[in-house]
Amino acid sequence: MAEFSSRHLLGIRGLTRSDIDAVFETAREFKDVINRPIKKVPSLRDLTVANLFFENSTRTRLSFELAEKRLSADVVNFSAASSSVKKGETLADTVNNILAMKVDMVVMRHPHPGAPHYLAEKIGVPIINAGDGTHEHPTQALLDSFTLTERLGSLEGKKVCIFGDIRHSRVALSNVLCLQLLGAEVMVCGPATLIPKHFGSLGVQVGHDVDAALAWCDVANVLRIQLERQGTEVPYFPSLEEYHARFGITRERLDRLEHRPVILHPGPMNRGVEIASDVADGEDAVILDQVENGVAVRMAVLYLLAGRLGGSED
Ligand code: CP
Numbered sequence: 001m002a003e004f005s006s007r008h009l010l011g012i013r014g015l016t017r018s019d020i021d022a023v024f025e026t027a028r029e030f031k032d033v034i035n036r037p038i039k040k041v042p043s044l045r046d047l048t049v050a051n052l053f054f055e056n057s058t059r060t061r062l063s064f065e066l067a068e069k070r071l072s073a074d075v076v077n078f079s080a081a082s083s084s085v086k087k088g089e090t091l092a093d094t095v096n097n098i099l100a101m102k103v104d105m106v107v108m109r110h111p112h113p114g115a116p117h118y119l120a121e122k123i124g125v126p127i128i129n130a131g132d133g134t135h136e137h138p139t140q141a142l143l144d145s146f147t148l149t150e151r152l153g154s155l156e157g158k159k160v161c162i163f164g165d166i167r168h169s170r171v172a173l174s175n176v177l178c179l180q181l182l183g184a185e186v187m188v189c190g191p192a193t194l195i196p197k198h199f200g201s202l203g204v205q206v207g208h209d210v211d212a213a214l215a216w217c218d219v220a221n222v223l224r225i226q227l228e229r230q231g232t233e234v235p236y237f238p239s240l241e242e243y244h245a246r247f248g249i250t251r252e253r254l255d256r257l258e259h260r261p262v263i264l265h266p267g268p269m270n271r272g273v274e275i276a277s278d279v280a281d282g283e284d285a286v287i288l289d290q291v292e293n294g295v296a297v298r299m300a301v302l303y304l305l306a307g308r309l310g311g312s313e314d
Contacts (some may be wrong), residue, residue, distance in 0.1 A: 141174035156183035
């Protein structure tokens with residue numbers, strides 16, 4: 001039976017190749033389950049999972065909730081916007097109050113990098129990081145790579161370029177770490193202002209020429225321009241129109257290539273900015289497969305962590 005080496009899923013950093021293989025093997029089984037007429041299994045019956053979202057989400061929140069329900073868990077949802085956080089309650093107090101209601105696992109999205117790691121030291125139940133600020137988004141990286149293995153088979157030696165706003169992304173770091181564990185070569189490409197210098201030390205190539213990067217890669221993972229995080233007087237690029245012209249993934253650019261890269265986007269998309277609509281909706285895009293696979297991959301993570309409940313501390 002597939003096993004997971006850690007009690008929590010705080011990031012891809014800290015996972016092993018066999019952890020990822022365990023998630024993929026289990027996700028393949030759950031993907032069969034969710035495509036059956038009866039989509040539920042009793043694996044998490046009698047367990048309660050709390051989804052704590054201190055930051056907005058559409059895909060991740062719904063995907064986790066669906067994954068938990070497909071596994072027959074009881075689910076409680078918390079949204080910071082309508083909570084006592086607004087009255088000044090601390091993160092530890094908020095979570096300890098929720099745990100006092102006998103919750104067995106926590107899924108948390110938080111705007112501050114490291115918030116789930118902090119919580120993991122304070123509370124006694126498994127925590128799954130559903131995105132911490134600009135740091136990591138491990139289940140997104142797992143579902144991205146899982147989707148790629150369905151299209152391409154092994155990722156060993158495959159060339160994956162992550163395009164766009166690397167600076168404000170949590171998907172970028174998790175993807176780099178996950179892809180490297182799976183043996184892929186990784187490049188990041190975008191305006192110099194949107195690629196932090198430390199990415200150069202991760203063993204990835206850094207590029208600023210979209211056409212050259214597209215010619216190099218088997219896979220283009222296109223990231224959202226995160227305008228809401230770009231709270232600066234000095235803009236990172238002159239305008240959205242200029243960004244699209246210089247860095248947008250467009251049909252014209254793809255038609256000039258001799259090969260057809262697989263196109264990913266974690267969502268939400270800014271159509272007409274980082275990606276053209278006809279590319280997002282084209283036959284090389286696997287964007288809705290990513291969303292479908294998100295449920296199976298999150299079921300796998302929940303199942304594997306639940307299998308360790310009552311086990312040793314890591
Ligand atoms: N991909 C992703 O994290 O989307 P949400 O912000 O909608 O959860």
